[in-house]
Amino acid sequence: MKHPFSSYRKLFPILDNAIQLSSCSQSALSLPVRQAIDDYLDVWVRRGADWGYWMEQVALARAEFARMIHADVDDIAVLGSVSDAASAFASALRFEADRPEIVTTTLDFPSICHVWLAQQPRGAQTRFVPVEAGGTDTTDRVVAAIDGRTALVSVSQACFYDGQLVDIAATGRAARRHGAVQFVDAYQSAGSVAIDVRAQEVDVLASGAQKYLLGIPGIAFLYVRPELARRLVPTVTGWFGRVDPFAFDPARLDFADSATRFSTGTPPMMCASVARASMGLLNEIGIPAIEAYLGQLSALAIEEATRLDLEVASPLEPSAKGANTAIRIANAAQVEARMLQSGYVVSARNDVIRIAPHFYNNADDVVGALRELARLTR
Ligand SMILES: Cc1ncc(COP(=O)(O)O)c(C=O)c1O
Incomplete structure (x- = not known):
């Protein structure tokens, strides 16, 4: 299988x-x-404090994320984690007696x-x-659960556990x-699955x-559709939520006219700074090309795992999953440590080992990891 990104x-x-x-x-x-x-460190050493440079890095990171999901840069808020982003957003919602429900899934x-x-x-x-892990009907199940009592629907586009897509x-x-x-x-799809918030008519979307x-962790991006953002008033807030964060008026609580x-x-x-550089690289290559290649690696991983008699917890249909192929392993955390000794960095969660390649991985990486996993667990 050809690796289109081998030069990277x-x-x-x-x-x-x-x-x-x-x-x-x-x-x-x-x-x-x-x-x-x-x-970043050089600027700190040379200039001590440079708010202009710092704000420029934040603006560039927002712009790269906006470009990746086909949004306007104004429609992106910057927070510290996806959990924080969800909390800030939730703080603006009202849960009425006749519309109190938040619909989510057991695999979120x-x-x-x-x-x-x-x-x-x-x-x-x-x-x-x-x-269910490995399921391909999650979208249908969520759709069936939504009704007139639903205030909010919350789904993972790609599941952290088995990679299944909604x-x-x-x-x-x-x-x-x-x-x-x-x-x-x-969080498990951005950078590996093409997202177009306009074409997909997304209300709110977050990723770290x-x-x-x-x-690296420590930053998250929150997209909120502009008409929706303007209607919502968060109660979790701070100076960067203001019209002008540098107005320094303690008595004026105005809200920026966007996300x-x-x-x-x-x-x-x-x-x-990190996110600006890393998303710059991804945007240069293009997420649709990355997604197509990761789909090929998914098909290969499922085929090889099946041949090796490993139990695949992810959907067996490559188009129903993201890059992650989860393999059910009883003592996953121990096996993760042993894989590291063998030179493979993989990730355990509960009873699975997740093999989650990116565009820089090739077929040998994926096949080698699965063969080592099979060897260690025999
Ligand atoms: C799908 C998904 N959502 C949310 C989170 C948590 O993100 P954060 O720690 O930024 O709140 C994770 C972390 O692994 C995740 O995989």
Whole structure:
């Protein structure tokens, strides 16, 4: 199988010593990201404090994220984590007696579910749609659960556990039909699955930078559709949610006329430098090309795992999953450590080992990891 991005491997020094296949947790460090961190530190050493440079890095990171999801830069807020982004957004919602429900699934990321559950004192009732690992009917199940009592629908576009994909356009349509709003958790999809918030008519979408965005934790991007953002008034806030953060008027609580109103305190500037560089690299290549290639790696992983008699927890149909192929392993955490000794960086969660390649991985990386996994677990 041809590797269309083989020339980029030299940008990822770890590949000289180990095979990193953990993009569902942490992607490999690239030279442009390392340079961005060095530049940030250099500016600090040389100039002490440079708000102009810091704000420029944040603006550039927002612009790269906006470009990636086909949004306007004004429609992106910057926060510290996806959980924070969900909390800031939730703080602006009202849960009425006749429309109290938040619909999510049993395979959504726990932290985001916890944010929804924490809205209970404000009248919210969280309803977990039961879905199965490896399932291909999650979209249908979510759509069927949405009704006139639904205030918010929250789905992971790609699941952290088994990589299964939800059709966010379909769940969003169902939400809209019933007068609800949809929140898309794109942390496991952004950077590896093409997203077009306009074509897919997305209301709200959040992602952090650590996974397929090739960055580090400490920063998250929150897209809110402009007409929706203007209607919502968050109660979780801070100076970067103001019309002019540098107005310094303690008595004036105005809200920026866009998703920026969901920003809170000082943005994570160093993380923004990293995200600017890492998303710049991804946007240069183009997510549709990356997604197509990762689909080929998915098909290969499923085929090889099946041949090796490994139990695949992910959907067996490559188009129903993202880059992550989850293999069921009893003592996954121990096996993760042993894989590392063998030179493979993979990621354990509960009872699965996740093999999650990015564009810099090739077929040998994926096949080699699966064969080593089979050897270690025989
Ligand atoms: C799908 C998904 N959503 C949310 C999170 C949590 O993000 P954060 O730690 O930025 O709140 C994770 C972390 O692994 C995740 O995989």
